[in-house]
Amino acid sequence: xxxxxxxxxxxxxxxxxxxxxxxxxxxxxxxxxxxxxxxxxxxxxxxxxxxxxxxxxxxxxxxxxxxxxxxxxxxxxxxxxxxxxxxxxxxxxxxxxxxxxxxxxxxxxxxxxxxxxxxxxxxxxxxxxxxxxxxxxxxxxxxxxxxxxxxxxxxxxxxxxxxxxxxxxxxxxxxxxxxxxxxxxxxxxxxxxxxxxxxxxxxxxxxxxxxxxxxxxxxxxxxxxxxxxxxxxxxxxxxxxxxxxxxxxxxxxxxxxxxxxxxxxxxxxxxxxxxxxxxxxxxxxxxxxxxxxxxxxxxxxxxxxxxxxxxxxxxxxxxxxxxxxxxxxxxxxxxxxxxxxxxxxxxxxxxxxxxxxxxxxxxxxxxxxxxxxxxxxxxxxxxxxxxxxxxxxxxxxxxxxxxxxxxxxxxxxxxxxxxxxxxxxxxxxxxxxxxxxxxxxxxxxxxxxxxxxxxxxxxxxxxxxxxxxxxxxxxxxxxxxxxxxxxxxxx
Amino acid sequence: xxxxxxxxxxxxxxxxxxxxxxxxxxxxxxxxxxxxxxxxxxxxxxxxxxxxxxxxxxxxxxxxxxxxxxxxxxxxxxxxxxxxxxxxxxxxxxxxxxxxxxxxxxxxxxxxxxxxxxxxxxxxxxxxxxxxxxxxxxxxxxxxxxxxxxxxxxxxxxxxxxxxxxxxxxxxxxxxxxxxxxxxxxxxxxxxxxxxxxxxxxxxxxxxxxxxxxxxxxxxxxxxxxxxxxxxxxxxxxxxxxxxxxxxxxxxxxxxxxxxxxxxxxxxxxxxxxxxxxxxxxxxxxxxxxxxxxxxxxxxxxxxxxxxxxxxxxxxxxxxxxxxxxxxxxxxxxxxxxxxxxxxxxxxxxxxxxxxxxxxxxxxxxxxxxxxxxxxxxxxxxxxxxxxxxxxxxxxxxxxxxxxxxxxxxxxxxxxxxxxxxxxxxxxxxxxxxxxxxxxxxxxxxxxxxxxxxxxxxxxxxxxxxxxxxxxxxxxxxxxxxxxxxxxxxx
Numbered sequence: 016x017x018x019x020x021x022x023x024x025x026x027x028x029x030x031x032x033x034x035x036x037x038x039x040x041x042x043x044x045x046x047x048x049x050x051x052x053x054x055x056x057x058x059x060x061x062x063x064x065x066x067x068x069x070x071x072x073x074x075x076x077x078x079x080x081x082x083x084x085x086x087x088x089x090x091x092x093x094x095x096x097x098x099x100x101x102x103x104x105x106x107x108x109x110x111x112x113x114x115x116x117x118x119x120x121x122x123x124x125x126x127x128x129x130x131x132x133x134x135x136x137x138x139x140x141x142x143x144x145x146x147x148x149x150x151x152x153x154x155x156x157x158x159x160x161x162x163x164x165x166x167x168x169x170x171x172x173x174x175x176x177x178x179x180x181x182x183x184x185x186x187x188x189x190x191x192x193x194x195x196x197x198x199x200x201x202x203x204x205x206x207x208x209x210x211x212x213x214x215x216x217x218x219x220x221x222x223x224x225x226x227x228x229x230x231x232x233x234x235x236x237x238x239x240x241x242x243x244x245x246x247x248x249x250x251x252x253x254x255x256x257x258x259x260x261x262x263x264x265x266x267x268x269x270x271x272x273x274x275x276x277x278x279x280x281x282x283x284x285x286x287x288x289x290x291x292x293x294x295x296x297x298x299x300x301x302x303x304x305x306x307x308x309x310x311x312x313x314x315x316x317x318x319x320x321x322x323x324x325x326x327x328x329x330x331x332x333x334x335x336x337x338x339x340x341x342x343x344x345x346x347x348x349x350x351x352x353x354x355x356x357x358x359x360x361x362x363x364x365x366x367x368x369x370x371x372x373x374x375x376x377x378x379x380x381x382x383x384x385x386x387x388x389x390x391x392x393x394x395x396x397x398x399x400x401x402x403x404x405x406x407x408x409x410x411x412x413x414x415x416x417x418x419x420x421x422x423x424x425x426x427x428x429x430x431x432x433x434x435x436x437x438x439x440x441x442x443x444x445x446x447x448x449x450x451x452x453x454x455x456x457x458x459x460x461x462x463x464x465x466x467x468x469x470x471x472x473x474x475x476x477x478x479x480x481x482x483x484x485x486x487x488x489x490x491x492x493x494x495x496x497x498x499x500x501x502x503x504x505x506x
Numbered sequence: 507x508x509x510x511x512x513x514x515x516x517x518x519x520x521x522x523x524x525x526x527x528x529x530x531x532x533x534x535x536x537x538x539x540x541x542x543x544x545x546x547x548x549x550x551x552x553x554x555x556x557x558x559x560x561x562x563x564x565x566x567x568x569x570x571x572x573x574x575x576x577x578x579x580x581x582x583x584x585x586x587x588x589x590x591x592x593x594x595x596x597x598x599x600x601x602x603x604x605x606x607x608x609x610x611x612x613x614x615x616x617x618x619x620x621x622x623x624x625x626x627x628x629x630x631x632x633x634x635x636x637x638x639x640x641x642x643x644x645x646x647x648x649x650x651x652x653x654x655x656x657x658x659x660x661x662x663x664x665x666x667x668x669x670x671x672x673x674x675x676x677x678x679x680x681x682x683x684x685x686x687x688x689x690x691x692x693x694x695x696x697x698x699x700x701x702x703x704x705x706x707x708x709x710x711x712x713x714x715x716x717x718x719x720x721x722x723x724x725x726x727x728x729x730x731x732x733x734x735x736x737x738x739x740x741x742x743x744x745x746x747x748x749x750x751x752x753x754x755x756x757x758x759x760x761x762x763x764x765x766x767x768x769x770x771x772x773x774x775x776x777x778x779x780x781x782x783x784x785x786x787x788x789x790x791x792x793x794x795x796x797x798x799x800x801x802x803x804x805x806x807x808x809x810x811x812x813x814x815x816x817x818x819x820x821x822x823x824x825x826x827x828x829x830x831x832x833x834x835x836x837x838x839x840x841x842x843x844x845x846x847x848x849x850x851x852x853x854x855x856x857x858x859x860x861x862x863x864x865x866x867x868x869x870x871x872x873x874x875x876x877x878x879x880x881x882x883x884x885x886x887x888x889x890x891x892x893x894x895x896x897x898x899x900x901x902x903x904x905x906x907x908x909x910x911x912x913x914x915x916x917x918x919x920x921x922x923x924x925x926x927x928x929x930x931x932x933x934x935x936x937x938x939x940x941x942x943x944x945x946x947x948x949x950x951x952x953x954x955x956x957x958x959x960x961x962x963x964x965x966x967x968x969x970x971x972x973x974x975x976x977x978x979x980x981x982x983x984x985x986x987x988x989x990x991x992x993x994x995x996x997x
Contacts, residue, residue, distance in 0.1 A: 125754045125859035148756065170703075183703065184675065197946045203855075203924045209931045210943065210951050210970060211715075212661075212674065215706030224702075236756025263616045265639065265727025308799040364694075368616035435700045444700070452701065455688045459957065460701050466953030479701060 016107060024087070025065050028109065031081050032067050036074055040115070042066035051092065051110050055157075056100040056443055063090070063104030068112045072190075072198065072228045075111070079226065080196035082109055088472050089194075091222045093133060093165030096157045098360065099441030101169060101221045101477055108475075111226065113164050119143045120229070128187050130231045133164025137171075140232065149234035152179035155437065156345060164227045170219030172437035174270040174301075174344075177395040181437070183218040185233045191217060191225030194468035199225070216463070221439055222474040224467040238303040241269065243337045244316050246325035247294035251275050251390070254296035255370030257323035258394040261300070262367055264319050266312065270301040271395030275374075277354075278347050278389040278402070285350035288343025289336065291327060298325075298394065299340055347391045348402065355404035358389070359416045362438040363427035367397045376426045377401055384419040386412070398436035399427070425450050440478040448478075449485035457482060507598060515578070516556050519600065522572050523558050527565055531606070533557035542601050545586040545593040546648075547934055554581070554595030559603045563681070563689065563719045566602070570717065571687035573600055579963050580685075582713045584624060584656030587648045589851065590932030592660060592712045592968055599966075602717065604655050610634045611720070619678050621722045624655025628662075631723065640725035643670035646928065647836065655718045661710030663928035665761040665792075665835075668886040672928070674709040676724045682708060682716030685959035690716070707954070712930055713965040715958040729794040732760065734828045735807050737816035738785035742766050742881070745787035746861030748814035749885040752791070753858055755810050757803065761792040762886030766865075768845075769838050769880040769893070776841035779834025780827065782818060789816075789885065790831055838882045839893065846895035849880070850907045854918035855927040858888045867917045868892055875910040877903070889927035890918070916941050931969040939969075940976035948973060 016024070025043055032041045042048055043065050052060040064087070069075050082089050088108035095102055104110040116132035119140065123129065124147045129140055137158040141150040154173035155161055161171070166182045167189060179185070188202030202214035217224050248254040254273055261271065274282065275296045283290045290297060298320065302312040317328050331337035343350075351358050365373050374390070381388050388401040401423055405416040424434040424447045434440070434447040448457070460479045464471070480488070507515070516534055523532045533539055534556050543551040555578070560566050573580050579599035586593055595601040607623035610631065614620065615638045620631055628649040632641040645664035646652055652662070657673045658680060670676070679693030693705035708715055739745040745764055752762065765773065766787045774781045781788060789811065793803045808819050822828035834841075842849050856864050865881070872879050879892040892914055896907040915925040915938045925931070925938040939948070951970045955962070971979070 123859070125750045126857045127753065180675075183706070184671075193946075193950075199944070199946050199950065201947070203922060209710070209924055209926045209935070210939065210947070211711055211954050212703075212706045212709060213947070213950060213954070215674070215703045216954075218703060219700070220702055259616045262618065305799065305802055307802055308796065311796055311798055366617045368614075431694060433694045433700055440700045448701065453690070455684075455690050456692070456701070456704070459684075459690065459704060462957030463702050463704070463707075463954060466950065466957045 021064065021107070024085070028065050028081065028085065028087065032078065035077055036067060036069055040068040040070070051104055051112070054092070054095040054097045054100060054102040056098055056103070056441065059100050059103050059442055061104050061106050063110035064107055066110045066112060068115050070115045072192065075192045075226055075228055076196040076198060078109070078111060079192050079194060082472060083195050083470070086470060086472070088475050089226075090474050091168070091226045093162035093168065094136065094160050096161040097165060097169060097439060097441065098362075099435070099439040099443040101439050101441035101474070103442055105475070113162070116164070116228065122147055122149070122234070124149065127234045128231050129234055130229065131163055133167070133227045133230060134162050137161050137163055137166055144234050145237070148237055150237050151185065151232055152235050153182050153185055156348070163230055163232065167218055167227050167230060168220065168222050169437065169439040172393070172396070172398065174272060174393065177271055177393065178267055178269045179235065183215055186214060186218060187231040187233055189214055189217055189227055190229040191227055193225050194470065194472050202231070219439070221441065221478040223464055223478055224473065226473070239305050240309045241301055241303040241337070242309050242313055243299055243301045243331045243340050244313060244320065245290070245329045245331070245340055246298045246300070246320040247291045247327040248296045248298070248324065249294070249326055251296040251374045252371040253324045254298055255374050255394070257298060257320055257325065258370055259367050260323045261316065261319050262395060264315070266315055266319065268300045268316065268395060269303040270299070271393075272299045272344050273297070273390070273392040273394035274344065274347060275390040277387065278351060278391045279343070281350035281354045281389065282343040282347045285353060286342050286346045288339050290343055294326065299344055344391070351389045351402045351404070356406040356408065357413075359403040359405065359420055361399065361401045361403065361420050361423055362435045363399045363424050363432055364436040365397045365399065365427050365430050365432035367395070369430040369432070370394065370397065372430065373399065373426060377423055380419055380422050384415045386415055386419055393436070396436065397432065421447060442477055445478065445480045445484070446488045448480050449488050454482055454485070457485065512555065512598070515576070519556050519572065519576065519578065523569065526568055527558060527560055531559040531561070542583065542595055542603070545583070545588045545591060547589055547591040547594070547932065550591050550594050550933055552595050552597050554601035555598055557601045557603060559606050561606045563683065566683045566717055566719055567687040567689060569600070569602060570683050570685060573963060574686050574961070577961060577963070579966050580717075581965050582659070582717045584653035584659065585627065585651050587652040588656060588660060588930060588932065589853075590926070590930040590934040592930050592932035592965070594933055596966070604653070607655070607719065613638055613640075613725070615640065618725045619722050620725055621720065622654055624658070624718045624721060625653050628652050628654055628657055635725050636728070639728055641728050642676065642723055643726050644673050644676055654721055654723065658709055658718050658721060659711065659713050660928070660930040663884070663887070663889065665763060665884065668762055668884065669758055669760045670726065674706055677705060677709060678722040678724055680705055680708055680718055680722075681720035682718055684716050685961065685963050693722070710930070712932065712969040714955055714969055715964065717964070730796050731800045732792055732794040732828070733800050733804055734790055734792045734822045734831050735804060735811065736781070736820045736822070736831055737789045737791070737811040738782045738818040739787045739789070739815065740785070740817055742787040742865045743862040744815045745789055746865050746885070748789060748811055748816065749861055750858050751814045752807065752810050753886060755806070757806055757810065759791045759807065759886060760794040761790070762884075763790045763835050764788070764881070764883040764885035765835065765838060766881040768878065769842060769882045770834070772841040772845045772880065773834040773838045776844060777833050777837045779830045781834055785817065790835055835882070842880045842893045842895070847897040847899065848904070850894040850896065850911055852890065852892045852894065852911050852914055853926045853929040854890045854915050854923060856888045856890065856918050856921050856923035858886070860921040860923070861885065861888065863921065864890065864917060868914055871910055871913050875906045877906055877910055884927070887927065888923065912938060933968055936969065936971045936975070937979045939971045940979050945973055945976070948976065
């Protein structure tokens with residue numbers, strides 16, 4: 016499109032949007048659009064064609080109908096904290112921010128649920144539910160800032176999803192506006208929804224199937240007590256095996272986190288959590304429940320960790336110490352940021368029993384690429400966050416870091432895991448999707464996408480690679496042009 | 507199709523199937539096909555064109571390729587225990603039985619999972635896992651007989667799904683053969699699968715998206731102890747309110763079942779469970795966990811039930827009494843069969859807080875239709891199984907029973923529930939789907955179906971009504987022929 020055509024389109028959209036959205040929330044000037052040029056994956060930036068912040072569901076429907084008529088793509092954005100570029104705008108597309116959808120509409124204690132708008136912050140739900148003795152379980156590290164709509168889009172996890180499940184396990188229903196501006200509610204207030212499970216399908220679909228405009232989340236009763244045990248190990252692999260042992264024993268902690276020496280040293284230097292910095296790795300194991308239940312479980316956890324070879328097992332002696340143990344874990348990313356000019360955060364998952372293997376493999380690959388990795392894991396879930404340390408000012412280091420990261424993810428896939436646990440695919444991991452999925456399944460993804468959005472207007476180019484892209488990436492071979500869905504051959 | 511053409515097609519298919527399937531498992535004679543003419547919903551019967559029992563995944567792929575080439579529809583069948591007609595064959599279609607897929611392939615203790623073939627019986631998984639201290643949680647009443655493949659197709663529940671979730675919450679991955687004979691594995695051994703959640707989509711899809719040929723289920727550690735409390739109430743509504751109170755209190759029992767007077771009287775007369783037959787309703791509340799945890803929780807449950815107005819609260823004094831309490835519940839359906847010539851089992855769900863209302867409404871509708879209902883509920887889930895008592899030999903009674911049942915389901919939808927909790931839609935509830943879903947969502951369902959099975963060869967005519975059918979049923983109005991997906995207008 017020529018610059019002139021682009022300007023004309025922008026002006027036409029602005030005029031139409033301003034007929035129902037307060038003009039202060041239709042952003043057409045470059046300076047106004049600039050803050051929206053990236054999300055939490057700041058390495059990628061595009062200035063959107065225009066930004067609009069609707070206030071009502073009706074506004075969103077009108078915007079989608081206009082964009083459909085104009086055949087303009089739309090990228091939805093929550094709080095913009097995503098780490099995989101899922102909310103990266105398109106230069107020829109509308110950026111639709113849901114920041115003004117910030118109301119908690121209902122807290123329903125008897126049914127243990129809350130109905131909220133998508134722009135509500137994750138933590139704000141638990142704060143509002145607290146007077147009812149309830150909370151919302153999924154707790155991504157960004158929970159102070161990230162929005163529940165973004166959580167639905169990415170199927171967000173967190174420290175406590177080992178016991179309480181991912182976002183998809185904590186939803187009752189979601190209302191979406193489709194690519195053509197229709198309003199559809201998926202799920203129900205009841206046990207199970209019949210027909211196909213479109214609620215699960217929309218969760219984690221990264222804004223490609225519909226715009227989420229209302230959400231009913233499940234709430235849980237606040238637990239009477241939580242307690243944390245820290246265990247130190249001489250070898251990371253022993254710590255990895257201890258995780259597998261603990262789960263195999265039938266212990267299901269609320270959270271089970273692992274940090275290796277570089278991470279725990281960095282965290283200790285930063286927040287003085289009281290970690291044993293001489294250890295090769297530590298585990299943090301949180302147990303919650305009734306008072307007696309916690310006491311009993313803590314005893315089992317301590318015994319199991321000792322039997323698995325922990326050199327030191329320490330139960331937080333009070334709430335202050337518990338808070339300090341967790342402060343170290345939560346500060347691990349910025350702490351690593353202090354010891355390396357740059358780092359690249361990965362997000363692979365593996366079946367738990369392969370933890371010792373994958374730790375060896377990360378170490379081996381680090382030697383191959385001449386780079387160090389600091390490992391911070393949701394160990395209980397088998398969700399790895401290796402932080403690859405590099406210096407972006409050194410020629411070639413960023414490329415080596417990316418190659419190293421790609422190899423880690425491929426190793427995850429090889430042992431039966433996946434390339435992302437909770438950060439989404441977005442733009443960042445789109446090439447690795449070719450390694451994860453055979454062409455048959457990628458074709459199915461495109462067919463499902465087309466079922467919701469035939470013109471491909473919602474967040475195009477994200478999450479699901481085209482078969483051509485995979486062929487170019489070289490991770491996949493299309494066997495004799497065997498495309499099963501002729502009406503989809505443009506993908 | 508003329509009789510001659512039908513015979514020729516049957517012969518052609520038989521010849522092709524016998525080239526790779528042992529001829530003893532290709533059933534073309536009428537007497538051989540007869541046992542497959544219905545599933546657990548015996549009111550509907552169709553003699554299938556031909557029956558085939560493949561042995562390997564490769565067989566299934568070949569069968570699907572042949573059927574695709576011949577454009578012959580295929581209905582998959584597990585154990586045939588389904589209650590909604592989901593495995594009802596087509597007279598012009600192949601009935602593909604997975605009975606020979608009966609192997610447990612792997613039990614993986616460290617990863618708490620088992621890989622099984624779809625024809626394995628639900629209970630057989632827990633039996634095989636027992637030596638490892640593990641079990642498979644979802645426990646439909648038919649668990650002795652029903653197959654895990656059928657459980658996936660219907661997203662089966664059971665008494666314990668209140669605490670442990672439905673089938674969809676207990677799966678890691680599923681391998682399917684598509685309508686065109688491709689093999690695709692959905693889900694992964696890791697925490698979360700990226701791309702769209704096709705695993706959840708296939709679960710409960712009633713054989714319409716693919717043929718399930720291999721399943722990896724999650725296993726849980728066997729609990730140390732289980733205990734049950736029985737509470738009696740003077741009014742069913744008080745019992746309904748007690749359920750809502752218990753859950754709102756933050757108590758999550760392993761199972762929470764309710765029976766009203768007609769059901770408990772029938773069960774008592776049949777199995778002598780020790781129920782207080784003068785009560786208007788009873789609740790059975792099971793708690794499981796560690797020894798101390800169970801003791802503490804039982805005390806909380808007893809207190810809460812007393813506060814909610816129970817006239818009697820009795821903890822099973824030993825395992826024998828616990829088994830008797832459950833024997834009554836499990837025998838409730840056949841027990842009701844002894845007091846009424848016929849009964850019609852419904853399967854609606856509602857948000858828990860509406861239990862008292864829906865009980866009043868069932869009572870009111872019973873008076874309108876001049877029929878009695880016996881109520882047996884998975885109360886904790888809000889999953890109702892009203893059994894409508896009628897006499898099929900009395901002219902007009904079956905029609906009144908069906909109309910009564912339909913009204914109950916519509917009342918469930920009105921309060922935000924759904925028309926089926928765990929039995930599936932199949933053929934039985936296809937008209938009520940029109941009441942449950944607006945045309946926009948039904949159109950989405952058809953689009954998703956087409957994404958997997960463009961020719962509509964897999965279990966056509968089940969679960970998702972056509973918009974025409976809904977228009978004829980009268981529950982829905984298509985606004986000015988507003989069909990969003992022009993390529994789908996044949997639906």
